[in-house]
Amino acid sequence: MNRNTPTSSKPVIAIREADYGRLTALAQVTIDKDLAVGDELMAELERATVIVGEVAACRTIQMGSTTTYKTGTSEPRTVTLVYPGEADIEANRISVLTPIGVALLGLSKGQSISWIARDGTTHTLKVVSVGK
Template sequence: MIQSLAHRRPPITLRNRDAERLGQLAEVAAQRHPATADFLAGEVARAKVAPDSAPLPGVVCMDSELTFRDDSTGKEKHVTLVYPPEADVEAGRISVLTPIGAALIGLSVGQSITFETPSGERRSLTVLSVSEPN
């Protein structure tokens, strides 16, 4: 089971359309990817939901380009957060239906999240920069 460690869960914000679509995605994926779907559903449930027209500078939204740091290794990655059909790891397009994608959604620049992967590994990620989707 993927778990966000409660004492490390920063507040997150999602646009209304993303919250609705991500909630539906989590439901559909529950049988095939139960741990990640459950984690994603929990993140959607705890998010502050903003109107679709609200500017969310510095917040990781769907189709945002972002740079994050894996706090265990210190390595930085530049990626675009996408829905599963658009995912292409080699092109830096990571799915929101992965443990890392689900952890990053809704975070703001400077925020960190610690979570446990399905294999029991503890990971911590910090968002360094975000470009709003076009």
């Protein structure tokens, strides 16, 4: 069950073809372990536009992308979206298998999305910039 906002109110997202298969397999394995974040990742993948080429991917948050986002009144935060084995919170490397990682995936500069943290709190983030 997807705990985020309804699909119809979510922003359009795009996933690089090179990552789509690996992310789908990762979501399935995570769902099989009964982790809600797997459901959320699968839901995002199902609604995403799959893109080919690096030019289009440079404008959206992909695996390995560094992005700056803002939540509420907090200061902007810069993170890199990575696969679980590469995650390191102290180095600002956020796993795609976290609620915020799933929320960031596929977004472009200026887009916003609401997401639910593991503690049940709803947050809204806005993408300030997307880098490679």
